[in-house]
Amino acid sequence: MSTLFEIVNPSYLLFPALLGTMIMGLVCPLVGSFLVLRRTVFLGLTLPEIAAAGVAFTFWMQQAGLLPQMEQSERGVAMVGSLAFTFLGMGLLGYLEQRGKGLAEGRLAAAYAFAAALTILFMVFNPAGQIEVLNLLKGEVIALSKAELRLLVAVFGMVLVCMLLFRREFLLTSFDRDLAFLLKGRQVVWDILLYLLAGLIIAFGVIMAGPLLIFGFLVLPALAAKPLVSRMSSFLIVSSALGLVMAFLGFYSSVRLDLPLGPTDVTLGCCLIFLAYGLSRISKRMRPALLICVALWLSACGVKTAAPPVPEAKAIHAEQLWLARVKNSTALPLLLPSNNPLRSLAEMVGKVLPEDYRQSVMDLLRQNLQTELGQKGFQISLPEDKDARFPAFPADSAGATRIAREGKLSGMVFVTEIWRWEGETQKFVRALVDFKLVRIDDGAIVWERRVQRAIPTPSATNLGQASTDAIKAIVQDLFAG
Amino acid sequence: MKPAGNIDAIKSARGGDSAEESLPLVSLENVSLGYDSTPVVKDVNLAIYPGSLIGLAGPNGSGKTTLFRTILGLLPPIGGTLSRNCPLSNFGYVPQSAALDPQFPLSASEVVEMGAYGRVRPYQFLPAMEKERVKEILHQIGLPQLAARSFFSLSGGQKQRMLIARALMVNPKIMILDEPLSGVDEESRRSIADLLTMLARERGLAIFFSSHDLEMVQRVADSIVRIDKGQIWLDERKARLRL
Numbered sequence: 001m002s003t004l005f006e007i008v009n010p011s012y013l014l015f016p017a018l019l020g021t022m023i024m025g026l027v028c029p030l031v032g033s034f035l036v037l038r039r040t041v042f043l044g045l046t047l048p049e050i051a052a053a054g055v056a057f058t059f060w061m062q063q064a065g066l067l068p069q070m071e072q073s074e075r076g077v078a079m080v081g082s083l084a085f086t087f088l089g090m091g092l093l094g095y096l097e098q099r100g101k102g103l104a105e106g107r108l109a110a111a112y113a114f115a116a117a118l119t120i121l122f123m124v125f126n127p128a129g130q131i132e133v134l135n136l137l138k139g140e141v142i143a144l145s146k147a148e149l150r151l152l153v154a155v156f157g158m159v160l161v162c163m164l165l166f167r168r169e170f171l172l173t174s175f176d177r178d179l180a181f182l183l184k185g186r187q188v189v190w191d192i193l194l195y196l197l198a199g200l201i202i203a204f205g206v207i208m209a210g211p212l213l214i215f216g217f218l219v220l221p222a223l224a225a226k227p228l229v230s231r232m233s234s235f236l237i238v239s240s241a242l243g244l245v246m247a248f249l250g251f252y253s254s255v256r257l258d259l260p261l262g263p264t265d266v267t268l269g270c271c272l273i274f275l276a277y278g279l280s281r282i283s284k285r286m287r288p289a290l291l292i293c294v295a296l297w298l299s300a301c302g303v304k305t306a307a308p309p310v311p312e313a314k315a316i317h318a319e320q321l322w323l324a325r326v327k328n329s330t331a332l333p334l335l336l337p338s339n340n341p342l343r344s345l346a347e348m349v350g351k352v353l354p355e356d357y358r359q360s361v362m363d364l365l366r367q368n369l370q371t372e373l374g375q376k377g378f379q380i381s382l383p384e385d386k387d388a389r390f391p392a393f394p395a396d397s398a399g400a401t402r403i404a405r406e407g408k409l410s411g412m413v414f415v416t417e418i419w420r421w422e423g424e425t426q427k428f429v430r431a432l433v434d435f436k437l438v439r440i441d442d443g444a445i446v447w448e449r450r451v452q453r454a455i456p457t458p459s460a461t462n463l464g465q466a467s468t469d470a471i472k473a474i475v476q477d478l479f480a481g
Numbered sequence: 482m483k484p485a486g487n488i489d490a491i492k493s494a495r496g497g498d499s500a501e502e503s504l505p506l507v508s509l510e511n512v513s514l515g516y517d518s519t520p521v522v523k524d525v526n527l528a529i530y531p532g533s534l535i536g537l538a539g540p541n542g543s544g545k546t547t548l549f550r551t552i553l554g555l556l557p558p559i560g561g562t563l564s565r566n567c568p569l570s571n572f573g574y575v576p577q578s579a580a581l582d583p584q585f586p587l588s589a590s591e592v593v594e595m596g597a598y599g600r601v602r603p604y605q606f607l608p609a610m611e612k613e614r615v616k617e618i619l620h621q622i623g624l625p626q627l628a629a630r631s632f633f634s635l636s637g638g639q640k641q642r643m644l645i646a647r648a649l650m651v652n653p654k655i656m657i658l659d660e661p662l663s664g665v666d667e668e669s670r671r672s673i674a675d676l677l678t679m680l681a682r683e684r685g686l687a688i689f690f691s692s693h694d695l696e697m698v699q700r701v702a703d704s705i706v707r708i709d710k711g712q713i714w715l716d717e718r719k720a721r722l723r724l
Binding site: 165175 | 505528550555570575576585588591595598630651
C-alpha cells in the first residue's frame with residue numbers, strides 16, 4: 001500500500017504525470033464514446049498515427065534546416081507538427097468523405113498505413129533525430145513537467161466543457177441526422193466541432209502520452225461501459241469513470257511493477273472490457289458482490305508485504321562476510337562521470353583511458369553496501385584482497401557458491417547483480433538489481449531482495465548525480481526495510 | 482385510378498373553416514423527386530391539409546421514402562414547386578425504427594426527450610416542463626411503464642409508438658411516418674392505427690404515412706395515394722368509399 005500512498009502525495013515527483021494521465025483518462029472517453037457510437041473507431045487509431053507522422057516530419061525539417069530552430073522544448077516542436085498534420089489529415093479525410101466513393105473504413109485503413117509508412121520514412125531521413133522522435137512517440141507521460149501539465153489542463157479542460165455543453169447536439173447528430181436537421185437545421189457544424197475536439201486531444205495526447213495510450217483512452221473505456229448501461233447519460237459518465245480507473249490503476253501498476261505506462265494501461269482497459277461483459281451477463285443482484293471480490297483481489301495485489309531488511313550479523317551468527325564485486329549484466333559500462341576537469345582533459349589528449357579508475361555504478365553501490373553492512377556488525381572482507389583473480393559473483397546462489405568454494409572462501413558471501421540501470425532523464429533511474437546473502441557451506445540463501453522500480457532523483461542535476469542518488473536510495477531502502 | 486393529376490381532393494376531414502386551415506400545410510406542384518438529378522418519381526401534385534389522414538401505398542423501392550425526404554427538406558426536389566406553410570420544426574418525422582442504430586445505449590424516455598431538443602439551448606438542462614411533457618405523452622401512447630427501458634430492447638410495435646411519442650414532443654402540425662405498421666404484430670398495428678386516427682380526428686394533425694401493404698393502408702387512411710413505377714396517383718376507390 002505504501003506505493004499507493006506515495007503516488008497520491010502531491011510532493012511525489014511523478015505526481016504531475018499521474019494527474020496528466022488521469023485528466024486524459026477522464027476526457028478522452030467522452031469524445032471516444034461518440035467515435036464508438038458513430039462507428040468511426042478507426043479514426044481514433046488513424047489520427048494518432050497521422051499526428052506521429054507530423055512529429056517525425058517536423059524533426060526532419062528542422063534537422064535539414066528547412067524549418068527555423070525554435071526556442072521551444074522538444075515537445076513544443078513536436079506539438080506543432082502533430083497539430084498541423086492532425087488537422088490536415090482530418091481535413092483531407094473529411095473532403096474525401098464528401099467527395100469520394102467507396103468505404104469509409106477503406107479510406108481510414110489506407111490513411112493509417114500511409115501515415116505509419118511516412119513516420120518510418122521521415123525517421124530514416126533524419127537518423128540524427130531518430131532517438132528523440134522515438135522517445136516522443138513512445139509518449140513518456142512519466143516525464144510530464146508542470147508547465148506541460150498546465151497546457152494539458154487548459155486543452156483537455158476546454159474539450160471537457162465543450163463535450164458537456166454540446167452533448168445533446170452531438171447525440172442528436174450522431175443518432176438521427178434527419179431529426180437533427182428538422183429541429184436545428186444543417187448539422188455540419190456539430191460534426192466539425194466533434195472532430196475538431198477529437199483532433200485536439202489526439203494531437204496533444206500523442207505528444208504527452210503516445211499514440212497507443214491515447215487510442216486506448218479514446219476507445220477502451222467506452223467499449224467497457226457499453227454493456228453496463230442503457231442510458232446515454234450513464235454511458236458518458238461510466239465511460240469517463242472507467243477511463244479514470246484505467247488511468248489510476250494503470251499508473252499504480254506501472255510504478256509498482258516497473259512496467260511501461262502505455263501498454264499497462266491498455267492491457268488494463270482490455271481487462272475492464274472483459275470484466276464489464278462478464279458483469280452484464282450476471283444478475284444485477286450479484287454485480288456488487290462480484291465488484292467487491294475484484295476490488296478485494298486488486299487491493300490484495302496492491303498490498304506490499306514489507307520486505308525484511310538486511311539482518312544483523314548477530315542474528316544470523318555470521319560476523320565474517322565476503323562482499324563480492326557487483327556484477328553488471330546490463331551490457332552497458334555504467335561509468336559515472338568524473339568530477340575532475342583535468343581528468344577529462346587528460347582523456348581528451350589520450351593520456352588517460354576512459355576506463356582507468358573511473359568510478360562506476362557497481363563500485364559506488366559496493367562502497368555504500370560496505371558501509372551499511374559494517375554498521376550491521378559484519379566483519380567485511382573483499383574476495384579480491386585474498387586473490388585478485390576473483391571475478392564479480394552472480395546473483396544466482398549456486399554460481400556464487402561455486403566461485404566461493406573454488407576460491408576457498410568460507411562463511412557468508414553478499415552478492416549483487418545489476419540487470420537494468422537506465423537514467424534517460426535526470427528525474428528518475430529505472431533499476432533492476434538483485435541482492436543476496438548466501439551461506440557458502442550449503443549454498444542456502446539467508447536473505448535476498450530484488451529492487452525493481454523507477455527511483456525518483458529530484459535533486460539531481462545530471463545523469464551521474466541521478467545514479468549516485470539512486471544508489472543511496474536503494475541502499476537506504478535495503479537496510480531500513 | 483388515374484395517373485398523377487391533382488390530388489387536391491385530400492382535404493381536412495373536419496372541413497377546415499378558418500383561413501389558416503384552408504391553406505395546405507405542404508403542397509407539391511409538378512415536383513420531380515430523385516437523387517443526383519435522376520428522377521425516381523415525376524410530376525407529383527399533392528396538397529396536405531390539417532386533419533387529413535393520408536396513406537401512401539407502394540411496393541418497396543417505389544419512392545415512398547424519397548417523397549417523404551423531399552417533403553422534409555432532406556432531399557432537394559429535382560424540379561417543380563414545393564411549398565410548406567409551417568416551419569420544418571413543426572414536422573414530426575417517424576423514421577423506420579430499423580433505420581436507427583441499435584449501437585446507441587438509449588432509454589425510451591431519452592429517445593422521446595429528443596423531440597424537445599429544438600427548444601432547448603445547448604447549455605441548458607432539459608427544463609422540468611419538458612420532462613413533464615415526456616411523461617404526459619408516454620401516458621397518451623399508453624407506454625409510461627417503459628420509460629426507463631432500453632429503447633432497442635422494446636418490441637417493434639413499442640419502438641414505433643415511442644418514435645411517434647418523440648414526434649409528438651416536437652408539437653407538430655403534420656406527422657410523416659415511414660412504414661409505421663411494418664414489422665409489428667397485429668395488436669400493435671391496431672393500437673398504432675387507433676393512435677394515428679385519434680391524432681388526426683381529435684387533435685387535427687395532418688398524418689401522412691407509408692406502407693407497402695395496400696390492405697393495411699385501406700383500413701387506416703381516409704385517402705390513399707398510390708406510388709409505383711415513377712408515377713403517383715390518388716386511389717379513387719378509397720375516395721369513393723369514404724364519400
